[in-house]
Amino acid sequence: MPDRRRSERITHAHNTASHSRSREQAMARGHAAGDILGDQVEVLQFLHAAGQGIAYRARLVSTGEVVFLKQLNADTMTTGGQVAVKRFQREQSIVIDSPQVPRNLGSFQEKGVFYIITEFVEGMSLEEYRLERSAPLTCDEVKRIIKEVAAILALAHAKGIIHRDIKPANIMLADDGRIMLVDWGLCGFVDGKTLSPGNDPMGTIFFMSPEHIANEGVDRQSDIFSLGSTAYVCLTNVYPFDGADEREIFRNTISSEPANPVSLNPNVDPDLAAIVLRMIEKEKTKRYPDAAALTSDLEHGFGACSSTTTCKCGAPIADSTRFCLRCGAASGVTCPPCNAVLRVLQGSVLKREVPVSPKGTDVGRYLLAPEDDFISRNHARFFHADGQFWIEDLNSLNGTSVNGLAIPPGGRHPLVPGDWIRLADTFCEFGS
Numbered sequence: 001m002p003d004r005r006r007s008e009r010i011t012h013a014h015n016t017a018s019h020s021r022s023r024e025q026a027m028a029r030g031h032a033a034g035d036i037l038g039d040q041v042e043v044l045q046f047l048h049a050a051g052q053g054i055a056y057r058a059r060l061v062s063t064g065e066v067v068f069l070k071q072l073n074a075d076t077m078t079t080g081g082q083v084a085v086k087r088f089q090r091e092q093s094i095v096i097d098s099p100q101v102p103r104n105l106g107s108f109q110e111k112g113v114f115y116i117i118t119e120f121v122e123g124m125s126l127e128e129y130r131l132e133r134s135a136p137l138t139c140d141e142v143k144r145i146i147k148e149v150a151a152i153l154a155l156a157h158a159k160g161i162i163h164r165d166i167k168p169a170n171i172m173l174a175d176d177g178r179i180m181l182v183d184w185g186l187c188g189f190v191d192g193k194t195l196s197p198g199n200d201p202m203g204t205i206f207f208m209s210p211e212h213i214a215n216e217g218v219d220r221q222s223d224i225f226s227l228g229s230t231a232y233v234c235l236t237n238v239y240p241f242d243g244a245d246e247r248e249i250f251r252n253t254i255s256s257e258p259a260n261p262v263s264l265n266p267n268v269d270p271d272l273a274a275i276v277l278r279m280i281e282k283e284k285t286k287r288y289p290d291a292a293a294l295t296s297d298l299e300h301g302f303g304a305c306s307s308t309t310t311c312k313c314g315a316p317i318a319d320s321t322r323f324c325l326r327c328g329a330a331s332g333v334t335c336p337p338c339n340a341v342l343r344v345l346q347g348s349v350l351k352r353e354v355p356v357s358p359k360g361t362d363v364g365r366y367l368l369a370p371e372d373d374f375i376s377r378n379h380a381r382f383f384h385a386d387g388q389f390w391i392e393d394l395n396s397l398n399g400t401s402v403n404g405l406a407i408p409p410g411g412r413h414p415l416v417p418g419d420w421i422r423l424a425d426t427f428c429e430f431g432s
Helices: 023-028 079-093 126-133 139-158 220-236 246-255 270-279 291-300
Strands: 041-050 053-060 066-072 104-110 113-119 123-125 171-174 179-181 340-346 353-356 361-363 380-385 388-393 400-402 405-407 412-415 420-423 426-431
Touching: 041 066, 123 126, 126 171, 126 220, 139 179, 139 220, 139 270, 139 291, 220 270, 220 291, 270 291, 353 361, 388 400, 405 412
Parallel strands: none
Antiparallel strands: 041 053, 053 066, 066 113, 104 113, 123 171, 171 179, 340 353, 340 426, 361 380, 380 388, 388 412, 400 405, 400 420, 420 426
16 A cells, blocks of 8 residues: 555544534543543543544553553443443453454443553554545555455454444554454444344444344344445445435435446446445345455455355355365366255254255254254245355244354345354254
8 A cells, every 4th residue: 555644543433423522522521631540541642532432542551551542421320321331341342363453451440431441553544544545545455455354354253243333434554554443332242132133223324234224133244235335435435325314325225226336436447346346235145145255256356256156065156266265176167056964063952964955945843953942843944046055034933043143033144064053042053
């Protein structure tokens, strides 16, 4: 990437249209330079205030290390304040072993106010960089950003963590060359509750997926949609889904089709444009199933993970791909999808194996676990479509999840060998 001026501004807090607050109001409840908090940190500089948080540049009293300090600025006696506390505690508990996620250095509470201490990243946000240069980013820059963030998401998703607020303001371009994903305050743990439909579709309107807006539950494909929207605006300086107000933006995200980035910026590579458009497909079945599939297309060209040609593991491949990243099969050879199997790992009938046909197999209490009264009689359906296997929840009473990701009632999710599936209280492995 081109050289950037050093910036001491850091944008770790999420900024939504519905959570604006003046600096004067925020400072009234903030701290001044030189204040010592919790006998742990010394405030050096006010950075910004957004939503229900105030950010500072600070220094650890014990070591002198410069750190990022985030203060919860909410009335904890109110329902909204209590929800904010839970988000704050959730952010503090995030541990992702990657140099591209700021290190969590601890938290404390003083006089009823909550604080989080994290690694301070010298640099600027992608949003600052985008606005500073005014012209769209180059294709090489955008491809690198997508790949780096996808790598972070792969680690987070493997631990059952969904970011839920990917946008240019939450991607840091560090002065040491790292591309980092910050502000995990809206993240969700896929425990079947946090990410299920609820009353809190928080996020940033220009980057929220259709299922997020509709409050139907989010998963790893929702993060991919938000990353695609981020790539789109970086390539074109135009939001893929815009409008005069929040309601119109939501409506366009759900119902309108975005313009091809090439039509807005002729310098955009058509293959990259196709990848970005697949990332922001409204139908999740047409979107990339995971970060690995997205990375495959970025490395091998569009179509590497969307061809109808399949290999022995059932994953789609194309002539442009030398081999399947999942099972190693050579490309250019069409072989029909093989039968799969569902193995019971924990439940009333251990080690039971249920064959899964590409034409479709319904599983429920009597077929899978007769002693598990929590499994619905017709709980889920397995089938093969668009070059891969899928699981579809059949409006079960006690839920279905894949690798810890909750599937909304009636929803579907792509599968690859090795995926871990929960049907009520019965745990299975999907394999070949």
